[in-house]
Amino acid sequence: MPNDATVSYEDDPDNMIIWLDLHIGDPKNCIHLKDAFSTTADAKNETPVKLVDSDYEKLLHSVGPMRVNFAGVLFSLAAFTNVENCIQCFEQNQHKRIFFITSGSMGQIAVPRILDRFRQTFTDPETDEPYSSIYVFCHNVEYQMQWALEYSDYIQIFNHDADLLVRMIRDTADYFVMIGKRLIAEDPPNNSAAYHRLSWAHELYQRYSKMESVSLQKEFDEVNQLLEDVEEELKASSDED
Numbered sequence: 001m002p003n004d005a006t007v008s009y010e011d012d013p014d015n016m017i018i019w020l021d022l023h024i025g026d027p028k029n030c031i032h033l034k035d036a037f038s039t040t041a042d043a044k045n046e047t048p049v050k051l052v053d054s055d056y057e058k059l060l061h062s063v064g065p066m067r068v069n070f071a072g073v074l075f076s077l078a079a080f081t082n083v084e085n086c087i088q089c090f091e092q093n094q095h096k097r098i099f100f101i102t103s104g105s106m107g108q109i110a111v112p113r114i115l116d117r118f119r120q121t122f123t124d125p126e127t128d129e130p131y132s133s134i135y136v137f138c139h140n141v142e143y144q145m146q147w148a149l150e151y152s153d154y155i156q157i158f159n160h161d162a163d164l165l166v167r168m169i170r171d172t173a174d175y176f177v178m179i180g181k182r183l184i185a186e187d188p189p190n191n192s193a194a195y196h197r198l199s200w201a202h203e204l205y206q207r208y209s210k211m212e213s214v215s216l217q218k219e220f221d222e223v224n225q226l227l228e229d230v231e232e233e234l235k236a237s238s239d240e241d
Contacts, residue, residue, distance in 0.1 A: 015172070016093055017070065019079040020086045020102040020110055021137075072203040073172070083110045090114055094121045097131075097175065099168060104138030104157075108147045111136075115151060122154050126182070130154050133171060135164050166211050173204035177219075180226060191233045198227050 158164040183194035
């Protein structure tokens, strides 16, 4: 695989996590998710953000998204305890690929408004199929289904934070593979960007495989082959230069 000198690093990820929860700053809530965002910060980031409890206060009062290392992959993360501020963030970042985490009570208010205004953010622009990347974390799944049923193509509901985290890791990996393929298929192919997405997918599949104790051999075979193909193209372009 190419080294860091071969492939330029992207400083502004087009993938983003938005988190809406009235009690997000409470250290007793969403412990597994907080642990995931507290993993080793990206080595290329000169001012890494480690989301220990004291960082949540800074995060909630920050003007814009902060950089975090989500399961080994660089993301922007914006967290809100207020629906209106959350919707403003969607307005400013609707062109990005957003993975949205919300509590059940706040999701009941926010999700209908968000999908009414920003449905395209949760829709594949090529296939017109919905992204099921709205993650509702609640204690009573049956109660949330009463309002969420109308948006079932976009929503996944969880009553255990670890289950939410695992699903989000897998969904994100699958998304990066899809984008990697599309970048390769461009004319001319964007091999550098494709390499990043495929590398991120590989990292996330590794995390998912360990957490779920599954092999994912098919997924790894596909990603490894794509990475090898991209590496050859990048080396060929470098030799031509």
